[in-house]
Amino acid sequence: MQPRAGERVVVAMSGGVDSSVAAALLVEAGFDVVGISMRLWGESSASGCCSLDDFLDARRVASQLRIPYYVMDFRDTFKRAVVDPFVEEYGIGRTPNPCVLCNQAVKFSSFWDRARELGAEWLATGHYARIVRDDATGSAQLWASRDASKDQSYFLFGVDRTVLERSLFPVGDLPKAVVREHAKRLGMAVADKPESQEICFAPKGDYASFVERHARRQAAAGVVVDREGKVLAQHDGVHRFTIGQRRGLGISASEPLYVTEIDAAAQRVRVGSRAEIVATGLVATRVNWLQPLLPSVGGSFQVKIRSRFAPVEVTLERATEQEFAALAPQGLAAVTPGQAAVLYDRERVVGGGWIERALH
């Protein structure tokens, strides 16, 4: 199904340049555009998400585009589906990815419901990714943005296929510079607004103190040990560590040390050499496939295990509706439980899941 001019599109407007230009391009293409900002988190800060400044920026863009604009409340859903699991995951020694969860459980779920309540046929965001539609079947595929440095397809693996079919990424295949040019051409005040890279609800990127403030149990101190179990240092809680982490370990050693294992039950963080963080593969669960059929076992794919890691060649070892296992002949560095593992067939997203464990 292809979008047609005149149909109603709800655009998720953050007040940033990407979603602002997305809205503008849809207006220029003749859609019936409605802008909505999501109020996700109550602890408003001067910067970061959901500040009144951001809403004012979005409102200004909307009024410039002469489109209706509303602020809507998703704090309950956001807390339940994103923030609570975020805090919980850190507490059990995993490293969560709240942006992926937010797309899956809020933007392309509750927010899409709200859009449909307003009569929308389509949902648009400012994400950098491509949707390739098959006119015959109406099905949609998710492809990476051609600008690899901006690509956000990793964050979108969890979007339900039926919602993906109804989604539009108007700036998804544009280089950022072109998006900024559009913003300037349109005289948007947000044209030079800086990018937001941090986790939106943890001010100044300080997720550790955020977790400490919101955890149900107080973080327990523990020890950092080497491979043989020798205690090298003390730590203030396992939530301060992630697999592959090198900095902030509080240890001076002759060779660089990396976090190789986090045992939350024992409050123990194990460190080792670079070679020790390289796994041979991974198992991912709670999988969402973005193609109608399961991918073929034995097939060659690429996997991304962190948003900013380069994709790595893998062979699919097992694939079910719920989980998959992939083996990397060249090895996979820093396989981190809690992060997303997204399978690509070159630029196309095949599907993804949440990393359960590394294979060695």
Add this chain to the structure above:
Amino acid sequence: MSQWRAYASRLSLSDVNRRGAPPAGIVFTSGRTESNNLSLLGRAPILTRRSIITTAIEHASVRLPIERMVEDGWTLRTLPVDGGGLVALDEFRCVLDDQIGMVSVAWANNEIGALQPVWEMAQVCRSRGVRFHSDAAQAVGKIPVRIDGIDLLSMSAHKIGGPQGVGALFVGRDIELRPLQLGGGQERGRRAGTENVAAIVGMGEACRLARIELAACGEAWVAMRDRLWARLQAVGGVRCNGPLAGPSLPNTLNVSFAGVRGEALVAGLDLEGVAASSGSACAAGAGEPSHVLLALGRSQDEARDGVRFSFGVTNSLRDVERIAEATAKVVGRIRATHRGVG
């Protein structure tokens, strides 16, 4: 010239009161918020009996000054309201003991339109030597407002179509106020600072027009509100938040539709060209349950999802049909979305 105009608007403001408040009894302010603050915080230091009675459904500009008074050692007695938002006079008489220095009860509630028995309350207060303040911002221009017997009465110009940022406080004779802002001797020393003459003139004109409009619209609004309520009931799963059969503003109807988020309904109606409002109208308050609806005993969801329809002088019964049709369409679509057939 401008002084004459300001004086003229004092006179037309006093026209709001059919009997005519003496011009000396008006303090021009920046609006209801300032009038409420001056009434409460300007009286508090003078009084020796340091207990105050108010209701659970007051506007923030009454609630927050009272919170400040409580911090300063005042005792607060909050009158409950019934399911329609009305206080009971009997209960009021009981609570009004010799500890009470002041009573503040809004005439009309801004969210649900409930009208309190302020004249009767003022009389009770008078008989016991207690001063009575009423925030009448929502009542002026919607119902006849006579202030005899009410010691302090607040209003805002913009609620009756006047300019924003100007209002008045009617002050009865022999009511002492300790000014909150100090400076020149304007407003008989009760509110220092040069008067905003242009805005005051605008308020005076708005008052003059409001009186004419009220005479023309009062009955029509009642008919429109009743028709709208009948039509909304036909949509189904709807509850009225307010005194359905009791005393209420003629032009206000607050409802909650089961399973329909207030903000979604308001946005959906806006897209259909109907301007309604949810409990808290500002962006910062999006999604908060209304403290007024909670005080009525509504659930958190119901209190979050109240939607207010209010009529103005330009509305007619034809609009009611349009509003009802739009509401039926939007509510139907919202409910269908969650049945999975949208």
